[in-house]
Amino acid sequence: MYMCYAFKNTGLFNAEKKIIAEITENSGYIAKSVDDNDDPDFNISMKRGYGGVAIIWKKEINENIKELIDGGNRIQAIHIQQGDKPICLINVYMPSDSKNADIEYKDTLAQIDEMIEKYKDTHEIIVCGDMNGSLG
Template sequence: MTYLKQLLKKLDLCCLQEHWLFKPEQHLLHDIDTNMIVRAKSIDDENPELSMIARRGYGGVAILWKKEMDDKISVMVDGSNRIQVIQMETDNTPLCLINVYMPSDNKDMDNEYKDTLAQMTEIITKYRNTHDILLCGYLNGSIHRPKTSHDPLLKKFLAENSLELNQEYPEKQTFFHHNGKSSGQIDYFFSASKDLTQYEQNLDMEAENTSDHVPVIATIKRKLIRKSNKPKSVIVRTKWGKCNLQKYQLTISDGVEKILQASNKNIEEDITSIEKVMHNACNEAIPVV
């Protein structure tokens, strides 16, 4: 915590991944710097019993920003406990900042990795036409290596969503395994606008830093402005309790049948198509309230 406290003195906003705190422990983040607003997600947000079963928390994301910026930032409801989204009002287009902690490169986590990428694709699609998009975090995949199953998945996701790495981003390690034998670059800033960030740097590992990762810092080239007082529509969580189950099942059944008929035996393409069918079924069968 000491290292993070010192780091926050140099930052206006900080995105954290893998804070390992249960929801009842999130106050520890608030205690680090009382000049910071904290918004966090934990693994037990939707399952409080986890904090009573597990010995310690795991995963989790958080975003901290200076109090004087609070009237320029809105917290959005998108994503699971691995994803956190905020909207920043700027003198240009509003900025959608996505903070993510991706699943590990354990082979058993491939499906969860794909699911998290699908969630982010949905978020990017939702905001792309009205916002600048900035994705940052612990991606658990690299654009500079081909050796894990996550690397090609990440590259495909970036290409499909037109997200790029700033040319100034150094090809420098950001992760150092505790065994001292492996390292890699798996922490990034990606954006759809080449002029969105500048002065990106990966700090060196320091003795006070007890994490396996080093901080990655960037300057966002936008001037923040106050949030509009105009009322805004709020997008709420999916109301599964109001789902027309018959319509939902029928929409999925019809969609899957069409996929099977048109399939080229490409598993990744078929999975993507099935995900779209499921999203469509949700839109068709669950009323928007």
């Protein structure tokens, strides 16, 4: 069995991905940032992010890992080749504290549902991450 570590970060910006590369010298990783589709304004102090996820694994299994491009900046997924049926590891950071949290939460759930439907016949599926939500 392979060992992968999935984590979320509430403030991972694209420019900060190099930090993950530095601390994972003997590991492989894949990450999504809150600003992957935008350029942040570095003329002001960097605001707190509202998403970003990453998955880290030992370099020895690099050849068994492929990024899956599904999901927005709150979802990171990888294909792990092992045995007859590969694993689809979905790491998610659910929104819980914003003025649009309800809409964002439902949208993120819909993205996860789409991924499960897409990979259910070909992969073992593992969903992990921060599933916090708010009834408020």
